[in-house]
Amino acid sequence: MSRQRFPEEFKIEAVKQVTERGYPVAEVASHLGVSAHSLYQWLKRYDPKRAKPVESADQQAEIHRLKAELKRVTKERDILKKAAAYFAKESG
Numbered sequence: 638m639s640r641q642r643f644p645e646e647f648k649i650e651a652v653k654q655v656t657e658r659g660y661p662v663a664e665v666a667s668h669l670g671v672s673a674h675s676l677y678q679w680l681k682r683y684d685p686k687r688a689k690p691v692e693s694a695d696q697q698a699e700i701h702r703l704k705a706e707l708k709r710v711t712k713e714r715d716i717l718k719k720a721a722a723y724f725a726k727e728s729g
Contacts (some may be wrong), residue, residue: 638710648679651679652680655676656681656684
């Protein structure tokens with residue numbers, strides 16, 4: 638059984654029927670011939686009030702890289718603080 642694929646514009650319009658026009662999910666799903674589960678998934682993805690936008694793989698990779706760099710720089714800073722404290726104690 639192959640799944641039917643819907644264009645993004647179709648999904649956005651279906652979400653608008655629920656969010657802007659106030660129709661129940663079950664009614665919209667039945668009218669459009671999609672499952673209620675699919676419509677709820679589209680609501681999660683396309684309704685800005687319900688969920689944050691889905692991040693692309695590039696954005697996720699950049700976030701991962703930046704977190705790793707932040708961790709490294711934080712460790713370096715802590716080492717430098719300890720060294721500064723040590724030398725200040727030695728000279729004083």
